Amino acid sequence: MAQHSQGMVLKQGWGLWLTHVFMVAGVLIIFFPIWLAFVASTVTQADIVAPPMPVLPGAHFWENYTKALFAGVNVPVATMLINSLVMAVGIAVGKIVISLLSAFAIVYFRFPGRMFFFWTIFLTLMLPVEVRIVPTFEVVAGFGMLNSYYGLIFPLIASATATFLFRQFFMTIPDELAEAARVDGAKPMRFFIDIVVPMSRTNIAALFVILFIYGWNQYLWPLLITTEPEMNTIVMGIKQMFPSGDDTADWPVIMATSILAMIPPIIIVVSMQKLFVRGLLDSEK
Amino acid sequence: MEKRVTFRGWLLPILLIAPQIVISLIFFFYPAAQAVWQSLFIPDPFGLSARFVGLGNFEFLLSDPFYRASFFTTALFSILVTAFAMVPALFLAVLADRLIKGSSVYRTMLIWPYAVAPAIAGVLWLFMFNTRVGLASWYLGQFGYDWNHVLNGGEAMGLVVLASAWGRISYNFLFFFAALQAVPRSVIEAAAIDGAHFWRRFFTIVLPLISPTTFFLLVVNVVYAFFETFGIIHTITAGGPQQSTTILVYKVFADGFVGQDLGSSSAQSVILLFVVGLLTVIQFKYIEKRVHY
Numbered sequence: 193m194a195q196h197s198q199g200m201v202l203k204q205g206w207g208l209w210l211t212h213v214f215m216v217a218g219v220l221i222i223f224f225p226i227w228l229a230f231v232a233s234t235v236t237q238a239d240i241v242a243p244p245m246p247v248l249p250g251a252h253f254w255e256n257y258t259k260a261l262f263a264g265v266n267v268p269v270a271t272m273l274i275n276s277l278v279m280a281v282g283i284a285v286g287k288i289v290i291s292l293l294s295a296f297a298i299v300y301f302r303f304p305g306r307m308f309f310f311w312t313i314f315l316t317l318m319l320p321v322e323v324r325i326v327p328t329f330e331v332v333a334g335f336g337m338l339n340s341y342y343g344l345i346f347p348l349i350a351s352a353t354a355t356f357l358f359r360q361f362f363m364t365i366p367d368e369l370a371e372a373a374r375v376d377g378a379k380p381m382r383f384f385i386d387i388v389v390p391m392s393r394t395n396i397a398a399l400f401v402i403l404f405i406y407g408w409n410q411y412l413w414p415l416l417i418t419t420e421p422e423m424n425t426i427v428m429g430i431k432q433m434f435p436s437g438d439d440t441a442d443w444p445v446i447m448a449t450s451i452l453a454m455i456p457p458i459i460i461v462v463s464m465q466k467l468f469v470r471g472l473l474d475s476e477k
Numbered sequence: 478m479e480k481r482v483t484f485r486g487w488l489l490p491i492l493l494i495a496p497q498i499v500i501s502l503i504f505f506f507y508p509a510a511q512a513v514w515q516s517l518f519i520p521d522p523f524g525l526s527a528r529f530v531g532l533g534n535f536e537f538l539l540s541d542p543f544y545r546a547s548f549f550t551t552a553l554f555s556i557l558v559t560a561f562a563m564v565p566a567l568f569l570a571v572l573a574d575r576l577i578k579g580s581s582v583y584r585t586m587l588i589w590p591y592a593v594a595p596a597i598a599g600v601l602w603l604f605m606f607n608t609r610v611g612l613a614s615w616y617l618g619q620f621g622y623d624w625n626h627v628l629n630g631g632e633a634m635g636l637v638v639l640a641s642a643w644g645r646i647s648y649n650f651l652f653f654f655a656a657l658q659a660v661p662r663s664v665i666e667a668a669a670i671d672g673a674h675f676w677r678r679f680f681t682i683v684l685p686l687i688s689p690t691t692f693f694l695l696v697v698n699v700v701y702a703f704f705e706t707f708g709i710i711h712t713i714t715a716g717g718p719q720q721s722t723t724i725l726v727y728k729v730f731a732d733g734f735v736g737q738d739l740g741s742s743s744a745q746s747v748i749l750l751f752v753v754g755l756l757t758v759i760q761f762k763y764i765e766k767r768v769h770y
């Protein structure tokens with residue numbers, strides 16, 4: 193059917209070429225900032241401070257990246273990468289685990305306060321960290337969690353979105369399965385581990401992609417609670433690499449760090465594209 | 478919608494839901510309550526005691542020209558970001574939708590910016606428009622335009638808008654593309670047979686059919702501009718020059734953390750809570766409609 197309608201609805205000939213030309217132009221424009229950062233990470237400081245800077249990569253790739261990774265400005269970028277990885281994985285796994293558990297409780301049990309708990313979770317949607325900056329900082333400081341992985345992870349792992357997503361999915365699991373489990377005398381947790389979790393694995397994977405990027409790209413929260421450079425994450429640590437005052441920034445090293453900060457999320461998004469798009473479209477419904 | 482088959486017992490489900498609830502109470506509800514409480518007081522300069530002022534902080538804020546300017550800045554910023562993030566995304570999605578071959582290649586290329594953190598996007602754009610070494614500012618200089626976002630508020634706003642919209646194009650593109658793919662071909666073919674050319678079909682048939690996605694993206698992009706662009710503003714302008722890029726969220730941070738003005742910062746948090754609440758209600762009202770659509 194698509195065959196004979198092509199001529200009318202889809203472009204052919206000149207129109208098709210024009211569509212490709214616009215598309216390529218759009219992609220190039222959107223790509224350019226990343227390309228320029230990559231170029232800057234392969235040339236010397238002298239190349240950059242005498243504008244216009246080159247637009248093709250230079251020969252100093254290893255030099256700049258080694259310097260960034262193992263020396264850095266305040267702290268080696270390798271340390272910041274590890275911090276970011278711990279934080280991103282911690283947030284993604286934490287959100288998924290506690291959301292699976294609470295969605296299971298809400299869907300498969302009737303217990304006092306069930307609706308109250310449901311609305312409590314729902315209301316967290318209306319309390320993003322950006323609007324309760326100071327008091328949340330005070331709570332975390334009170335627990336002695338400044339400059340720690342706990343402080344980076346715990347305040348961010350409540351997730352109404354993930355809970356609702358799992359709830360929605362659990363509703364589609366046939367009742368017969370729970371019925372059969374009950375008849376067999378299986379405990380609820382057996383049913384959860386043997387049936388519910390394995391059935392949810394595509395949803396879990398899709399959500400992991402989205403949540404990993406969410407955790408990796410956090411900025412404000414690590415900025416507030418990591419005052420020691422050793423605990424900086426890479427996304428917030430870059431800003432700290434700019435000198436205060438009139439000194440010139442070490443652009444090749446800073447841009448190498450920017451590229452390093454982009455690589456993990458880009459690899460995940462591109463390699464798991466199908467899951468990512470699905471997770472994105474689902475989590476916003 | 479409820480399950481017919483459920484398990485018995487009340488202790489187990491409460492234990493299961495406990496981690497989520499405990500974290501929400503400690504890190505969400507308690508701090509939010511604190512913000513409401515602190516917004517009613519003015520602490521003395523040494524932080525030893527606080528004086529109850531009722532709604533005094535709010536009265537002061539609403540009459541403060543800087544705060545009112547910040548409201549206006551936020552409105553302008555979010556309108557511009559939403560427009561610059563949605564229009565190019567829709568244009569690219571329409572193009573991709575017309576291709577049979579190659580659209581998945583373009584899609585792969587276009588989703589890259591989504592993975593780039595707002596703060597990193599800020600660094601990339603700051604680098605291109607840096608007043609001393611930036612390639613873009615150098616070329617502008619060649620054309621006789623003296624770019625200086627450090628001193629010029631309008632240019633600073635333009636730069637944070639560009640950086641914020643850039644990172645968002647991928648997201649909008651994916652949603653528009655999915656919506657366009659879902660438009661029934663038969664409807665478009667029928668219009669084509671009736672002689673409607675491409676743009677006529679687009680404005681009279683396609684655009685109305687994808688309007689649920691468009692409205693959804695409008696709300697989501699406004700939420701993004703309000704709450705998720707902190708990293709961009711902090712890296713590029715730090716709210717300056719002369720507060721010309723200080724959006725509401727940035728002001729909560731600047732007054733509370735940098736300025737240590739707790740009463741005012743808390744009152745601003747409370748006002749923002751109302752804004753988020755309003756946006757969430759709009760989002761859910763609308764999504765309910767979309768389900769019936």
